[in-house]
Amino acid sequence: MRLFEGEVALDERLKDFAEEHKKTLGLVSLDVPLISNLDVSVNIALIKQYHENLSADKAQALVLSYLTRYGLEDISNKRNPALSNKERFCVMLLRAAMVRDSIIVIDRPFTIIPDVKDDRFIYDALKIVDDSFKECHIFDYLWSKDRYGMITV
Amino acid sequence: MINAIVRIGTTTINVTKTFRDTLSFAFTIILKMFNKNSYNSATRQVLIHQIYFTSVQILPLFIGISIIFGTLLMGIVLQIIKNLGLAEHLGRIIMDLVVTELAPFVTVLLIALRSSSAINAEIAVMKVNKELNTLDKFNIDAVDYLFLPRVINGVLSVVLLSAFFSILVLTSGLLFSKLLFGLSLESYSNVLLSSANFYDIVISLVKCCTFGFFITLIPIRFGLHATNDLTSIPISVLNGMVDVFIAIIFIEVLSLILIFI
Numbered sequence: 001m002r003l004f005e006g007e008v009a010l011d012e013r014l015k016d017f018a019e020e021h022k023k024t025l026g027l028v029s030l031d032v033p034l035i036s037n038l039d040v041s042v043n044i045a046l047i048k049q050y051h052e053n054l055s056a057d058k059a060q061a062l063v064l065s066y067l068t069r070y071g072l073e074d075i076s077n078k079r080n081p082a083l084s085n086k087e088r089f090c091v092m093l094l095r096a097a098m099v100r101d102s103i104i105v106i107d108r109p110f111t112i113i114p115d116v117k118d119d120r121f122i123y124d125a126l127k128i129v130d131d132s133f134k135e136c137h138i139f140d141y142l143w144s145k146d147r148y149g150m151i152t153v
Numbered sequence: 154m155i156n157a158i159v160r161i162g163t164t165t166i167n168v169t170k171t172f173r174d175t176l177s178f179a180f181t182i183i184l185k186m187f188n189k190n191s192y193n194s195a196t197r198q199v200l201i202h203q204i205y206f207t208s209v210q211i212l213p214l215f216i217g218i219s220i221i222f223g224t225l226l227m228g229i230v231l232q233i234i235k236n237l238g239l240a241e242h243l244g245r246i247i248m249d250l251v252v253t254e255l256a257p258f259v260t261v262l263l264i265a266l267r268s269s270s271a272i273n274a275e276i277a278v279m280k281v282n283k284e285l286n287t288l289d290k291f292n293i294d295a296v297d298y299l300f301l302p303r304v305i306n307g308v309l310s311v312v313l314l315s316a317f318f319s320i321l322v323l324t325s326g327l328l329f330s331k332l333l334f335g336l337s338l339e340s341y342s343n344v345l346l347s348s349a350n351f352y353d354i355v356i357s358l359v360k361c362c363t364f365g366f367f368i369t370l371i372p373i374r375f376g377l378h379a380t381n382d383l384t385s386i387p388i389s390v391l392n393g394m395v396d397v398f399i400a401i402i403f404i405e406v407l408s409l410i411l412i413f414i
Binding site: 018022023025026027031033035042047049050051054059095 | 278
């Protein structure tokens, strides 16, 4: 976890980090939204289809198996505006996890899930897919430190 | 006076720059089109969806317009041919009018009205919503994933629907040729086939491909001009559609000059 004094410092470090790990970056951020005219399943499957040329059927099946882990298989045909904050976070996390040898970066997670008080939800969401990424880094503000209890600095 | 000259100069520079940028973007797309690395499961899926939205969903409207407009026009044209005593040029007039001129023009107008505006708005919305940034962050080339399938779909749709329009109108021509000239199906087919000119068909095909290419390329380019404000979306669509219309007229005039030469 990386905590920063302010927005400028965070944005600069995040930009540098993204450049360093461009090939394997799986970014979860409000600045990297889901594509609004694609279903949840297509949004996630897109990564495997584009980078690994996985057929649409296989990619969809893989996505469904991951969504089932979260108990979110019902939202596979929904689009971004129809999702709750927690659902949106899980979908963005799954999409990031689809990158091969993914280094997941969660940019200010509480801006994506403002209704969540502490990091338990984030910790649980990461734990469910921990077999599909290499590293995970959280970028947040210093003043959010108290919200993190389960994820260590 | 000086202000007027400055304005003319500025306008000329802007028009030249737009024209150059469009050609440069077109060149990028053509290069990508012939690069096999541009194609993968995701781009194929987008292409299939685009063909469905552009060529299949439009079919009821397209067939309706082709039958109503085409039949009436054929009736009028054949009546005029009869009145002027030009029956020996029947096949040539029908082929030139329908296959080379009317079919590509009506098709491109319908597709531009329906799909070009949709593509322009879609790309502009994606730009405003930072969704193009999403593609970039996940190392997905927007040209491969978004633009190329739309342009290929434009080319395929105009060519196929134009051919379909020609078939429908030529079939309706059979009805009138029987009524006005007493031609049988066999005679009518022979008249058309003997009038078919390979050069005209090539021109028609090239024209359809050029129409399809630019009525999808221009909206994409204007969609990318949208800023981060929602209000830039209608402006981008408006400017894009005006340029699409200018491009259609420009290509049509160019093809007429080529045929005339």
